[in-house]
Every structure is written in structure tokens, then in C-alpha cells.
Amino acid sequence: MLDAIDPTDQAPTLLKDSVLISFPICPFVARARIVAIEKGVDIKVRFIDLANKPSWFLERSPTGTVPALDTGTHFIFESSVISEFIDECSDGSLHPALAADRALSRAWTEYATKLLMPQYMMMMAGSQAEMDQHRTTLRTAMGKIEAALTAKPYFNGDDFAIVDAAYAPVFVRTAFLLKTRSIDLLVGLPKLQYWAAALTERHSVCQVHGPDHYDQLDEHMAQRGSILAG
Structure with missing residues (x-):
């Protein structure tokens, strides 16, 4: 089993208030959104135009790609990492036990x-x-x-x-x-x-x-x- 969430960890609270920066047809965004739905996480989604990326996004994103998860205090990038974060910060696990x-x-x-x-x-x-x-x-x-x-x-x-x-x-x-x-x-x-x-x-x-x-x-x-x- 995955390690239990530290009760002092603020990640679940951060997830509650997070915004997923997205583009409508991006498959990497889609996988993170699917994970959120499967885990019962009502995550906010904000779509941007990848052909005209806003300056606030480019200032915070080291890759300039979506998805990115803005928790307010953290700016998490890479879809696999975001999916794992959502999974770890919600009940149960979308991974095998072994x-x-x-x-x-x-x-x-x-x-x-x-x-x-x-x-x-x-x-x-x-x-x-x-x-x-x-x-x-x-x-x-x-x-x-x-x-x-x-x-x-x-x-x-x-x-x-x-x-x-x-x-x-x-x-x-x-x-x-x-x-x-x-x-x-x-x-x-x-x-x-x-x-x-x-x-x-x-x-x-x-x-x-x-x-x-x-x-x-x-x-x-x-x-x-x-x-x-x-």
C-alpha cells in the first residue's frame, strides 16, 4: 500500500482550493481530470489559449505546458505528477496494492x-x-x-x-x-x-x-x- 498521508500535511486542503490550468483538447489535461473525477475531487478548471499564453502562466510555469495545478502556494506541473498528487490527496488509491x-x-x-x-x-x-x-x-x-x-x-x-x-x-x-x-x-x-x-x-x-x-x-x-x- 502507499504510505499513509501525514495528518499534518496540508495537501488535501490545497487540492480543495486548487485550479487546474487546461486546454480543451489536451490529452495530458484529460488524464488529470479523469483521475480527479474518479477520486470524487471537484477540481476547478481554467482553460487558456496555448497559442497566446497569458503572462501570469508563463511566469509560473517552467515548461509553458498544460496541465498545471495552481494550489495558490504551489504551482505543480507535469500531468503524471498532478495525477499522483490528486490520487494521494484523496481517499483510496488508483494504483494496485503490490x-x-x-x-x-x-x-x-x-x-x-x-x-x-x-x-x-x-x-x-x-x-x-x-x-x-x-x-x-x-x-x-x-x-x-x-x-x-x-x-x-x-x-x-x-x-x-x-x-x-x-x-x-x-x-x-x-x-x-x-x-x-x-x-x-x-x-x-x-x-x-x-x-x-x-x-x-x-x-x-x-x-x-x-x-x-x-x-x-x-x-x-x-x-x-x-x-x-x-
């Missing part, structure tokens, strides 16, 4: 970036050749996790975990591409298909990726000059 299983979950949580980045680059590609290159990279990464999956319906079995929150945005976007562009990124990957279905139907994932999400993705792709736009 240390080795927790470590494996955290390792595969970090691996999610290997899918998220080429998927994004594929969606924003300005040429067919560029899109095909990123699609190949994405499919290779997907094959790695397909081979590693051994449980259902979630990564560790019956219990939803932080690692599931990390991959949920990937599968929301695969569903978007299938439904709007007839691009099936999960063909031949039955374990990912099963996992994707479980994640995209989960309440927290649906709540974070609201009814306007597909339109927001379409708009962003058009702004970036993607060949898949429109």
Missing part, C-alpha cells in the same frame, strides 16, 4: 506518450507521407502494449487505475478517427480494442470528453492545416 504492480503501472503510464505524440502528429500532418510516417510509429507503439496486456477490462483487471486514465485520450481519438475519417488504428489489435471500448464508455472519460470534443478536434486540425481537416 509495489511491483504499481511500478509496472507507472512505467506503462509513462509509455502512453509513445502513443499520444505520434497520434497527434498523424492527425495534424500536412501531407500523406508525413501522416503515414506517424501512423507507422503509432502502430509500432500500439503493438508493444498489445503484447503487454494480460488483464480485462482495464490494464490491471477489474479496477480502474491511473494507467487507464493515461490511455483513455488515445482511445477517444482512435474512436474519433474511425467515426469521422474511417481510419481504424486498432485493426488487428483485439486486446486494445477491448480496452478501448471499456475506457471510452466509462463515465469519467465521457464527462471529460464532452459532446463538443469532436468539433474541437476538427477545428484544431483545420487550424493546423491537416490533410485530414474537414
